[in-house]
Amino acid sequence: QSALTQPRSVSGSPGQSVTISCTGTSSDVGGYKFVSWYQQRPGKVPKLMIYDVSKRPSGVPDRFYGSKSGNTASLTISGLQAEDEADYYCSSYAGSYSILFGGGTKLTVL
Amino acid sequence: EVQLLESGGGLVQPGGSLRLSCVASGFTFTNYAMSWVRQAPGEGLEWVSAITSSGGNTYYGNSVKGRFVISRDNSKNTLYLRMDGLTVDDTAVYHCVRDPEGDAWFDPWGQGTLVTVSS
Numbered sequence: 001q002s003a004l005t006q007p008r009s010v011s012g013s014p015g016q017s018v019t020i021s022c023t024g025t026s027s028d029v030g031g032y033k034f035v036s037w038y039q040q041r042p043g044k045v046p047k048l049m050i051y052d053v054s055k056r057p058s059g060v061p062d063r064f065y066g067s068k069s070g071n072t073a074s075l076t077i078s079g080l081q082a083e084d085e086a087d088y089y090c091s092s093y094a095g096s097y098s099i100l101f102g103g104g105t106k107l108t109v110l
Numbered sequence: 111e112v113q114l115l116e117s118g119g120g121l122v123q124p125g126g127s128l129r130l131s132c133v134a135s136g137f138t139f140t141n142y143a144m145s146w147v148r149q150a151p152g153e154g155l156e157w158v159s160a161i162t163s164s165g166g167n168t169y170y171g172n173s174v175k176g177r178f179v180i181s182r183d184n185s186k187n188t189l190y191l192r193m194d195g196l197t198v199d200d201t202a203v204y205h206c207v208r209d210p211e212g213d214a215w216f217d218p219w220g221q222g223t224l225v226t227v228s229s
Contacts, residue, residue: 048216097169
């Protein structure tokens with residue numbers, strides 16, 4: 001099982017929208033609704049931002065939106081703010097209780 | 111407040127062993143599946159192992175299968191990870207995480223404990 005594929009970096013200006021992709025296979029992302037996204041600010045532990053493809057935990061702004069099409073999941077952040085600058089990781093259930101993470105995407109707010 | 115507090119990390123030689131612990135508080139530990147997730151220095155996240163709420167079923171990532179053993183003591187609200195045959199590739203911060211619905215998403219994450227494998 002290989003890690004899920006994410007772009008190494010994305011960037012956007014305050015107020016803009018950015019989308020981070022997470023590509024897997026039909027055995028993981030494409031096969032289950034269990035895709036999640038985590039935000040990790042420098043020196044901090046990961047924080048759950050999206051689960052079950054598109055659900056937001058309490059306290060996560062609705063600027064964060066998750067979706068999936070085929071074997072690719074996406075995290076869209078609208079109305080970018082400086083505080084959104086962080087590393088973002090996707091994760092997916094991959095069957096037989098195994099879990100894959102993406103390699104991570106560094107979001108820079110210009 | 112839900113809290114997960116790991117301990118047991120440290121410096122160990124290649125081939126050595128270590129046992130990590132994670133004490134949970136602020137929630138009914140016996141109701142939740144738990145996992146360990148690690149992060150090598152400067153690298154991404156890697157799921158290591160999971161255990162069901164009762165402890166009756168355990169699961170492992172390919173890179174640790176046969177070397178690591180996950181367990182829990184629900185009477186002590188504690189999760190464990192026994193690690194044998196450690197290699198330099200096991201060097202990482204190990205996070206204890208809760209799997210609220212058994213759907214393979216994790217919240218919250220403990221601060222982690224650093225395991226360094228080096229001669």
